[in-house]
Amino acid sequence: MDRILVLVRHGQSEWNLKNIFTGWKDPDLTDLGVEEARIAGRRLKTAGVGFDLAFTSNLLRAKRTMRLLLDELGAPDVPTANSVALNERDYGDLSGLNKAEAVKTWGPEQVHIWRRSYDVPPPGGESLKDTVARVLPYYCQTILPAVLDGRRVIVVAHGNSLRALMMVLDKLTPETIPSMELATGIPILYRLKSDSTVDSKEVLAG
Template sequence: MERLLVLARHGQSEWNLKNLFTGWRDPGLTEKGVEEARIAGRWLKEQGYEFDLAYTSNLGRAQRTCALMLEEMGQTGIETIRTEALNERDYGDLSGLNKDDARQRWGNEQVRLWRRSYDVPPPGGESLKDTVARVLPFYIQAILPKVLAGKRVLVAAHGNSLRALVMVLDGMTTQTIAGLEIATGVPLVYHLKADATVEAKTSLDKDID
């Protein structure tokens, strides 16, 4: 039985380009972001993948990425479930601020702690630990049973909501997850065993033509 789970961060957003903290704010994709999503969909189709079901967040950049990927695959008709559980980490008071400006205001070390520590939240926002506490139960209760039942599932979401899943799937610790960057528009393909552990993992080369 095939147990396919593909995770994809949205394509580059307008605020990624401007180096702004985004969180739950809802900027659109750039032209590059649209092309990243299309390339991801084409690559998945070329690899012979198909999906039965898709999940995405309540934010437009992830929803559009999901739709563009499925369009390139000729799969626009499949059921797509949108949920706040897969939203990006909430950056609270940092949302909308330029990252360099934030470093000047609070200092490089403090901003690094907010961005990369596991359990230190920015003012008014979520830590990665908080994000894991939101994402992981949804994965266990809603997504994983579908995959284990043989449904081929696409999850189009965000850097931090996907880091929460990758931490579990790849067996990373709260220390090693701090160094993980998930590139925009690059699908991570997981084949799971019956016990929900990873049998194989592949991904799109970012430099692919």
């Protein structure tokens, strides 16, 4: 039985381009982001990977990436669930600020701690630990059972919500996970064993 799980970070957003803390704000994709989404779909098609179920966040950049990707696959009707559980980490008071502006306001050391620590949240926002705490129950209760049942599943989400999933899949630690970078629009193909651990992992980067 194939137990396929594909993770994709959404294509470049308008605020990615402008180096702005985005979090739960809802900018659209750039033209490059649209193309990244389409390329992701083409790469999956070339790899012969199709899907029975799709999961994404409630944010436009992820939902639009999913639609474009599935259209490229020729599978626009794949059942898709949107959940706030898969939303990006909430950056609180940093949301909407250019990263250079945030450094001027709070200083480089403090901003670095907020960005790269595991359990220190920015004012009014979430730490990566907080994000993990809402993403993993959704994964364990909703996404993983479908994969283990043999349904081919794709998740299009965000840098930090996907880090939460990869923390489990790749057995990463609170020390190693914050520094892991995820490129936009690159599918990561996992095949799982029956005990939910990873049998193989492939990054479809071209």
